[in-house]
Amino acid sequence: MTAEDLYGRLDDDDYPAYTMGRAAEMLGTTQGFLRAVGEARLITPLRSAGGHRRYSRYQLRIAARARELVDQGTPVEAACRIVILEDQLEEARRVNAEHDRTAQAAGPPDGA
Numbered sequence: 553m554t555a556e557d558l559y560g561r562l563d564d565d566d567y568p569a570y571t572m573g574r575a576a577e578m579l580g581t582t583q584g585f586l587r588a589v590g591e592a593r594l595i596t597p598l599r600s601a602g603g604h605r606r607y608s609r610y611q612l613r614i615a616a617r618a619r620e621l622v623d624q625g626t627p628v629e630a631a632c633r634i635v636i637l638e639d640q641l642e643e644a645r646r647v648n649a650e651h652d653r654t655a656q657a658a659g660p661p662d663g664a
Contacts, residue, residue, distance in 0.1 A: 568606030
């Protein structure tokens with residue numbers, strides 16, 4: 553593996569670079585919280601060859617949003633569902649915006 557390959561991984565939001573302990577420390581939470589959001593299927597950490605959980609930066613951002621909701625008094629399962637719905641809404645908005653750009657580039661429909 554070249555240095556360039558390694559650098560690319562460091563820049564990859566989906567690369568599972570963080571252990572459970574480090575992830576919990578970065579989020580200022582417990583490992584139990586990370587297990588809970590995993591059980592609620594908000595995030596699914598990858599596993600190392602030894603079976604240890606590994607988290608990506610993207611997963612940590614998602615877990616941080618859930619923690620924010622939990623800190624405001626929302627039960628963890630509900631917080632996870634809210635984050636999932638927020639993510640789905642953002643994706644739908646992205647798809648709609650792309651559709652609008654494509655439609656505008658195509659010009660007005662025939663007969664208009």
